Amino acid sequence: MNNFEFKNPTKIIFGKDSIAKITEEIPTNANVLLLYGGGSIKKNGIYNQVKTALKNFEVTDFGGIPANPEYAILMDALQVIKDKNITYLLAVGGGSVIDGTKFLAAVAVYKGETPWDILTQNIKTEKGMPFGTVLTLPATGSEMNSGAVITREETKEKLAMGGPGLFPQFSILDPQVVKSIPQRQLANGLADAFTHVLEQYMTYSVDAKLQDRFAESILQTLIEIAPTVLNDTFEYKAASNFMWSCTMALNGLIQKGVPTDWAIHAMGHELTALYGIDHARTLAILTESHYQFNFESKKEKLAQYAERVWNINEGTVDEKAHAGIKKTTAFFKSIGINTKLSDYTNDYEGTAEEIAKRFTSRGWLGLGEHQSLSPDKVKEIVEMAY
Numbered sequence: 001m002n003n004f005e006f007k008n009p010t011k012i013i014f015g016k017d018s019i020a021k022i023t024e025e026i027p028t029n030a031n032v033l034l035l036y037g038g039g040s041i042k043k044n045g046i047y048n049q050v051k052t053a054l055k056n057f058e059v060t061d062f063g064g065i066p067a068n069p070e071y072a073i074l075m076d077a078l079q080v081i082k083d084k085n086i087t088y089l090l091a092v093g094g095g096s097v098i099d100g101t102k103f104l105a106a107v108a109v110y111k112g113e114t115p116w117d118i119l120t121q122n123i124k125t126e127k128g129m130p131f132g133t134v135l136t137l138p139a140t141g142s143e144m145n146s147g148a149v150i151t152r153e154e155t156k157e158k159l160a161m162g163g164p165g166l167f168p169q170f171s172i173l174d175p176q177v178v179k180s181i182p183q184r185q186l187a188n189g190l191a192d193a194f195t196h197v198l199e200q201y202m203t204y205s206v207d208a209k210l211q212d213r214f215a216e217s218i219l220q221t222l223i224e225i226a227p228t229v230l231n232d233t234f235e236y237k238a239a240s241n242f243m244w245s246c247t248m249a250l251n252g253l254i255q256k257g258v259p260t261d262w263a264i265h266a267m268g269h270e271l272t273a274l275y276g277i278d279h280a281r282t283l284a285i286l287t288e289s290h291y292q293f294n295f296e297s298k299k300e301k302l303a304q305y306a307e308r309v310w311n312i313n314e315g316t317v318d319e320k321a322h323a324g325i326k327k328t329t330a331f332f333k334s335i336g337i338n339t340k341l342s343d344y345t346n347d348y349e350g351t352a353e354e355i356a357k358r359f360t361s362r363g364w365l366g367l368g369e370h371q372s373l374s375p376d377k378v379k380e381i382v383e384m385a386y
């Protein structure tokens, strides 16, 4: 096992009717900016629950943060923070609203001139403006980690940021919010969380037995609950397992002491930036080709995954590993997610060259757990995903 340090300061408040507990978490003298997305919270009652909980607080609303949180809109929110002397941010939404809020928590205390530099120069925020979250969509794990991904339509860029000062102070996880989530987003949540685990697991063994089994158990739970979560009838038990699995998939725990990959995400963000494809679907597009391309260096772990997660006990290491890849693609398809770029756009010619060019210009010359995926290899993987 590799050396590691682990600190996760986010307080999780999990369970039925927990939104009312916001009141106990925000300082009474706070001047709160309530951030949300395109309006789903007004239809499903979450907005009213939050407003009721905040009735004794000074609160300004900022709605309209889109999926793949947009820099220009966040700059409008920054102006509100300055104009209203906001001291506390409350994100009510999925990964996009929470990520947008993290960016604002960083920018609100940033001394530099151009906030976008935080993304291009990878500036880590040691202490941001304090914020909490009410999660409305299990998927990203953003509710319990310190990372964010911000989009800029003007330049068709999507870049990651973060830092130890960007963990939410608290996150409210009420599985009842799952009731109003559309099928497309439920499938996205399942696929995103599944891939988060894969990115931290499908590398090479350092004999970290507990981390491996944490990862496998999250994958098994997601596979088990997926049909019930996607069923039209809401089921609280499945929703709560779904929600906690998504959080645990990316709150830092399973990646401690083990090598991680994250190349699928790096390439996937470019597909969202270029074509607006939902984050989770970009991952499903790239996973099979990434594992096929890197088969030799990942096959031991692929075979272990096939055995332990999919119960494939027959065959050689190579055969099991190939079967594991096929099972993964079949899982994405079983939840209604297509796995080829051409399923999403007819305009895919040249995508691989463009992504390789972008990685080269950013100096991203070696992705993956071995830092060996050079832009020319990235180009091949993306081409295989057409």
Ligand code: NZQ
Binding pocket: 036, 037, 038, 039, 040, 041, 044, 065, 066, 067, 068, 069, 093, 094, 095, 096, 097, 099, 136, 137, 138, 139, 140, 141, 142, 145, 147, 148, 149, 177, 178, 180, 181, 182, 185, 188, 189, 192, 250, 265, 279
């Ligand atoms: O905007 P509203 O109207 O709220 O609707 C949203 C949005 O259209 C809707 N929704 C959310 N909760 C709902 C609901 N609809 C009905 N009922 C509810 N309870 O769902 C749509 C998608 O929301 P979004 O927040 O964009 O989805 P998700 O949570 O999948 O977040 C995706 C973003 O997170 C980033 C992605 O790149 C993408 O930008 N990620 C963040 C990560 C992190 N911070 O750790 C890691 C991930 O790998 C990912 O990159």
Ligand code: ZN
Binding pocket: 140, 192, 193, 195, 196, 265, 279
């Ligand atoms: Zn993701």
